[in-house]
Amino acid sequence: MKKVVKFGGSSLANAEQFRKVGEIVRAESSRVYAIPSAPGKRFPGDVKVTDLLYSLYDAAAAGKDFSDILAQIRVRYQEIIDGLSLKAPEDENRPFSLEPEFEKIEEALRTRPERDYAASRGEYLNGILMAAYLDYEFIDAQEVIFFGEDGTLDAEKTNQMLRERLGRTERAVIPGFFGCGADGRVRTFSRGGSDITGSLVARAAKADVYENWTDVSGFMVADPRIVSDPQSIDTITYRELRELSYMGASVLHEEAIFPVRSEGIPINIRNTNRPEDEGTWIVESTCQKSQYVITGIAGKKDFCSVIVSKALMNSEIGFCRKVLQAFEENGMSIEHMPSGIDTMTVVVHESEFMDREQRVVSAIHRGVKPDSIEIDSDLALIAVVGRGMKSMRGTAGRIFSALAHAHVNVRMIDQGSSELNIIVGVENHDFETAIRAIYDIFVTTQI
């Protein structure tokens, strides 16, 4: 059994959290490769080390004095070193020190400040620290994670180099979030990207499990800011997760599922503060039924629907293409497209649409000469997702009766062709009420 374990920033925010991580890693000898994020928030209102590093870069790039910010970052790591009473690996009588690393960082920022380099140092330093604490080898991500000329991940080269390097290393710490650009300089993933590093390591190591340790016990059926104390999800498929994350449920970086998915490696989301919880399993497919017909509910506000009507639209060849072209020409991405016989609705993000609205409308007029174009704003979309829905009669009926009872007006319905989800559009101001009503009908009444 081989496990890759990734720890998020809150799991490594201070010495106390580091100790919990140490216990988790040591509890199972199968936890052979560890990926740390940079230290996160220690308390609400605290600043993540990565955010401090971005400010550090901004100051350095503007030629301003950055010694104050650098001092704050030093203190964050020193607190951890002192709290763990970490000793220098080569000499037990001396305390462990990151000072030589800080000197290099300071020098680099003075002479040639680079944004990605600066941001990556949070994970880099935490990786060195964690390797010393666990007594694991440290592998610099710049030697094993590669980006191509276009700035995106070079998955093949990465897999090859990582596999080769891990083959020579029994236990190692590989810092998350960054790698090596085509020009040989440090490059980072987008925010939260340590999840991707963990997934890449799991793929290359052919791990049995990719454990992703955070500060929640996995995915919840609904957003805990809306539904109080929601149930957690035991098992979710990659496809369900994709639907829910697209609609705003965020625990894991969206791109993190691809490397492990292609190898059939399950992801287990775990809670560093409650290691006894099983967490959520993310799997390719499962015969396990979801506990409540639905697996999860997620949603987002501030969409806008553009309803194009024309009699006999269905028999007009190329109608849809021309309507969509009007959006494409104006650089708009489309979120959903429910359609009727004589109407076609295009749902877009309100913020993107606002300043292009009239250009899109006139392009549609020119393209298809519709009878009317109606624009509805302040639309919230809610996705009810579940692999169990297609074999269960009455799911849609239950959603709509729950919404009717809660006096929520449904403005749009779209059922994905996979029967994995039903998307309902409601007014922005009904969003929270609608989510609670759907949660209650499927979950609360079943407990």
Ligand code: ASP
């Ligand atoms: N430290 C980076 C961030 O805050 C990456 C990560 O935590 O995954 O976005």
